Every structure is written in C-alpha cells, then in structure tokens.
Amino acid sequence: MSSTVAVFISTTPPTSTAWKASSAVILGDAGATIYVGEQEADNLRKIQKAGRQLDAMGVVAVSLQGAEWNLERQWAFAKGYSDTLSTNRIQWASDAEQLTSLQSTAAWVRRLINLPPNEIYPESLAQQIAAQVQQVGGAAVTVTTLVGDELLAQGWNGIHTVGRASKRPPVMAVIDYNPSQQVDAPIDAVLVGKGITFDSGGYSIKSSEGMVTMKCDMGGAATLAGALVHAIEQGLQKRVQLVICSAENLIDGNAYKLGDIITYKNGTTVEIVNTDAEGRLVLADGLLYAGETKAPLVIDAATLTGAAQVAVGTDYNALFSVDDALAEQTLQTAAQQHELLWRLPLNTWHQENCPSAVADTANSRPQKGGGSGGASNAAGFLLRFAPNQGQGWLHFDIAGAYHNSGTSMWATGATALGFRTIAATLLK
Structure with missing residues (x-):
C-alpha cells in the first residue's frame, strides 16, 4: 500500500x-x-x-x-x-522549488508565532529572526541590537516603557539586508514589526480567555521577517532594514501605569489611558527610526487591534494608508498573491481621535477596545510618527495572523497570512 x-x-x-x-x-x-x-x-x-x-x-x-x-x-x-x-x-x-520555498518560509513563520511564551521572549525573538535572515542573506546581513536601558540612551522610550516590568528586557533590533554591502548604500525600505512576545494587558489586564493566545502578539515581527526572507530568496537586490520592536507587557511595581506620560524622541507626548494599547507605543519608536533612514517605503505590521478583526474577520488582513496610490497598488499586489487584504479608513484627522488634556495625544480611548473606529484610531496614532506625513507608509493590522481554533480553512494557530504580499511589494 x-x-x-x-x-x-x-x-x-x-x-x-x-x-x-x-x-x-x-x-x-x-x-x-x-x-x-x-x-x-x-x-x-x-x-x-x-x-x-x-x-x-x-x-x-x-x-x-x-x-x-x-x-x-x-x-x-x-x-x-x-x-x-x-x-x-x-x-x-x-513548481517544486518555488513551492518548497514558500512552504518552508510559511512553516517557519507559523512555528515562530506558535512558540510558547516560555521559549520566545524579546532577545530570543530577535536572535531567531536574525539567524533566519542571515541564513538566506549571508554576508549581506548585519544586526544591531539594543537591550534594556540601552534603549533609553538612544531615546527609544516607547519600547522601554512597555517592557520595563519584565525580567526579560525589551529589545530593538535592526536587521540590515544590504546586498551591495556598501556602507553608504541608500535604504530602499524599512519594515517595522510589533514584537510583543507576551501581552498580559498590563494594569488594563486582559481576561484569562483573552490572554491565553497572547503569545501570538509578535505576529507582526514574524510576518515581516518571513516577507524579507522570501523576498531575498526570490532575488531581492534592494537594501531593506527590518526593525523588531519587542517587549513583554507584564505587571510589577515598575510597570507603566494609566496616567503616565511618555515623551518620544520627536518630542511628542503620549498619555497612557490603556496599558493594553501597547503595540502602538512600541511601533512609534520603530516608525521614528524609519524616518531617520529617509527610506521611501515604510511598512509596519502588527496584531494591533481587535477592532480590525471585528471589521474584516480572520480571513482578511486590514490595510491602512493615507497614500492612496500606494494603497491601491498594494491591494492589487495582494490580489495577485491570492492573499485577502481589505483597506479600512484612515484620514489625517484620525490623529486627533485619542485626545488628551495633558499631552499631545492619548494612546487610545479609555473604553475597552478603544471605542468606535478603534482600528482607524490606532492607525491615526501611528500616523503621528510615520515619516513624510504618511506618504510611502503602509500599516498592516494583521487580523488573520492567528486562529484561536481550527476552521474549515486553517489549522489552529498562526497562518502566516500577508508575508507573500509584503515580499512582492519589496520586489517591485
């Protein structure tokens, strides 16, 4: 038989x-x-x-x-x-060679997201992603890592604030794929990944049911890493940097609190009204870094809001951008890659939808889930930090990254949905 x-x-x-x-x-x-x-x-x-x-x-x-x-x-x-x-x-x-490459990358992304939180934490996440990119990129890949209080010395206050309560320190890692290996080569794109390796919600603590799958909250970083790996395997000849913004959002006497104010590197002040809206706080640092590189294309990806999942379900990812031409091109790319992607509203005035009386903005609205339009308001918060007033910037809220239980389409756990679209965008 x-x-x-x-x-x-x-x-x-x-x-x-x-x-x-x-x-x-x-x-x-x-x-x-x-x-x-x-x-x-x-x-x-x-x-x-x-x-x-x-x-x-x-x-x-x-x-x-x-x-x-x-x-x-x-x-x-x-x-x-x-x-x-x-x-x-x-x-x-x-098409065995191409399909084996796709399957290998997807399996790696899924395996990384599915790892239990006792195995995956900020430093190990950065190390595993760096090792995978170096495996395919070889000498063209260099890695710079800032750990714990080193973040404060560089002004990356958002990542440090979110992660300082954990015994496992927060990390910002920059993985630089530079195929020319010329030090002064221009950076064509920066990928900014949310890498919250476990999210308790902080003092805005999640329910036990809501917390049990929060090992997947580093799905944005993993998805972007998979996209970069796949693009390199497909012959990427552009310089691309991947920024991993990683922390564990936990509680102790040193944890950040509701009412705290973070001052970011660009001077923007943010009042904390929900410690469970932590992903945007770490991504803000990554977007500010991206702006310093002057890269014409900036893509962030994050399991950012439950509101995006309510809007598009778990078969789609959600796309936000104020760059209409780039957004339309990305939707076409997703269709070509047979990945479901839906654009949700984002206007410049969404930046004002989380007001604060004591800071430039709050990090959310005080109600659970950020209230009406929560996904767009989160994207509006990020727009404050995006380079070039949002031109050349794409925000993926990856609602389809993880399934709490199996469906007729997907097994339980991570899906890797989105890495093909982002890889194809890099290759264009």
Missing part, C-alpha cells in the same frame, strides 16, 4: 451519489479528488478546504497528481493541509 494519498483535480462533476455535493474532497479507489468549477477564486477556497479535510482525516502524506495543479492551486492546498505542528508531507505536481 502506498505511503501517500494521491490527490487529483477534476472539472467533471462527480457521478457518485455516495458523497454530498458540497464536499470539498471525495475519496475513491485511486485516491482523493477535488471537483472544481469555473470561478477560480471559489476553486482556491475549495482546494484549501480540501487540504484541511484531508488533514482532519489523519492523512499525513499526499501526492498531487495531474496537469490541473498549477502553482496557486498547489499553494492553496498546502495552506489548508498544514497541521499546527507542520508535520504533513506534500509531493508537488510541478
């Missing part, structure tokens, strides 16, 4: 009445068959569901058979046929 299950695609409707017409995959003597129609977007979703169904059946190895398996169909199947521990095996029908 074969150690793999053959999987076929057919455009001919099934004749057997033993299976429901809605079944994503039908088993027979020759293996498994996925019946597809005329709408390719629907086909890709059905193929991904078929992958999940075969995983749920306990199938541990498959062989994709036939000319109907193009690259995107195979990748859709692979996304569904990925258990949480990434142990399933696939024999590709074609």
Whole structure:
C-alpha cells in the first residue's frame, strides 16, 4: 500500500451519489479528488478546504497528481493541509522549488508565532529572526541590537516603557539586508514589526480567555521577517532594514501605569489611558527610526487591534494608508498573491481621535477596545510618527495572523497570512 494519498483535480462533476455535493474532497479507489468549477477564486477556497479535510482525516502524506495543479492551486492546498505542528508531507505536481520555498518560509513563520511564551521572549525573538535572515542573506546581513536601558540612551522610550516590568528586557533590533554591502548604500525600505512576545494587558489586564493566545502578539515581527526572507530568496537586490520592536507587557511595581506620560524622541507626548494599547507605543519608536533612514517605503505590521478583526474577520488582513496610490497598488499586489487584504479608513484627522488634556495625544480611548473606529484610531496614532506625513507608509493590522481554533480553512494557530504580499511589494 502506498505511503501517500494521491490527490487529483477534476472539472467533471462527480457521478457518485455516495458523497454530498458540497464536499470539498471525495475519496475513491485511486485516491482523493477535488471537483472544481469555473470561478477560480471559489476553486482556491475549495482546494484549501480540501487540504484541511484531508488533514482532519489523519492523512499525513499526499501526492498531487495531474496537469490541473498549477502553482496557486498547489499553494492553496498546502495552506489548508498544514497541521499546527507542520508535520504533513506534500509531493508537488510541478513548481517544486518555488513551492518548497514558500512552504518552508510559511512553516517557519507559523512555528515562530506558535512558540510558547516560555521559549520566545524579546532577545530570543530577535536572535531567531536574525539567524533566519542571515541564513538566506549571508554576508549581506548585519544586526544591531539594543537591550534594556540601552534603549533609553538612544531615546527609544516607547519600547522601554512597555517592557520595563519584565525580567526579560525589551529589545530593538535592526536587521540590515544590504546586498551591495556598501556602507553608504541608500535604504530602499524599512519594515517595522510589533514584537510583543507576551501581552498580559498590563494594569488594563486582559481576561484569562483573552490572554491565553497572547503569545501570538509578535505576529507582526514574524510576518515581516518571513516577507524579507522570501523576498531575498526570490532575488531581492534592494537594501531593506527590518526593525523588531519587542517587549513583554507584564505587571510589577515598575510597570507603566494609566496616567503616565511618555515623551518620544520627536518630542511628542503620549498619555497612557490603556496599558493594553501597547503595540502602538512600541511601533512609534520603530516608525521614528524609519524616518531617520529617509527610506521611501515604510511598512509596519502588527496584531494591533481587535477592532480590525471585528471589521474584516480572520480571513482578511486590514490595510491602512493615507497614500492612496500606494494603497491601491498594494491591494492589487495582494490580489495577485491570492492573499485577502481589505483597506479600512484612515484620514489625517484620525490623529486627533485619542485626545488628551495633558499631552499631545492619548494612546487610545479609555473604553475597552478603544471605542468606535478603534482600528482607524490606532492607525491615526501611528500616523503621528510615520515619516513624510504618511506618504510611502503602509500599516498592516494583521487580523488573520492567528486562529484561536481550527476552521474549515486553517489549522489552529498562526497562518502566516500577508508575508507573500509584503515580499512582492519589496520586489517591485
């Protein structure tokens, strides 16, 4: 008996009445068959569901058979046929080198996000990401890391404030991919990743139910790292820097409190009205750093707000930008990469939606979740720190980065959704 299950695609409707017409995959003597129609977007979703169904059946190895398996169909199947521990095996029908690269990067991103918080913390996150980028970038990659009170000496007060209560110190790491290896080479893009390796909510403490998955709050940093790795493997020849803004948001006598005021490097003062709105506080430092580089493209990614997930669900990521041309191009890129991305509102006046009587702005609104329009208000807060008044800046609120439980499309845990779109944006 074969150690793999053959999987076929057919455009001919099934004749057997033993299976429901809605079944994503039908088993027979020759293996498994996925019946597809005329709408390719629907086909890709059905193929991904078929992958999940075969995983749920306990199938541990498959062989994709036939000319109907193009690259995107195979990748859709692979996304569904990925258990949480990434142990399933696939024999590709074609495009093996490209698909193996995609699968390897996605599995690494997912594995990193799924790591338990006793294994992943600010310094180890920075080290693991740096090691992965160096593995593909070689001598073109250099790493600069600031740890604990070193952040204060450089003026990175947001990251330090959020992370100072933990015994594991906060970190800002700059991973510089410079293929020319010329010291004065211009920086083409800066990626700024939220790397909160565990988020208790601080004194605005989360419920136990809301805290149990907060190991995933470094998903932005992991997703951007995956994007950079994939872009390098695809031949990226631009200088790109990845900034990891990492901390554990915990509670002790030294933790930051409601009513505290942070003064940022650019002089902006921020009143803390919610210690669970910590991601934007660390990203602000990263965006200020990006501005210092004069890079024309700045992309940040973060599991930033529950409001974004309420708006777009967990199948999409949310995009914010005041640069309409860049936003439209990014949406087109996402469509080309078959990753679901939806633009949510952001105007310059969103900067004023978290007012403070004692500082330039508050970090949120006092109510749970930041109140109405919370995702846009969070993006508006970041806009205060984005270079060039937001031109050339994209903010990804990655609502689809993690699933608390398995769905018909995804296994429990991290998805790596978004890394292809960001990689393709870097390569353009």
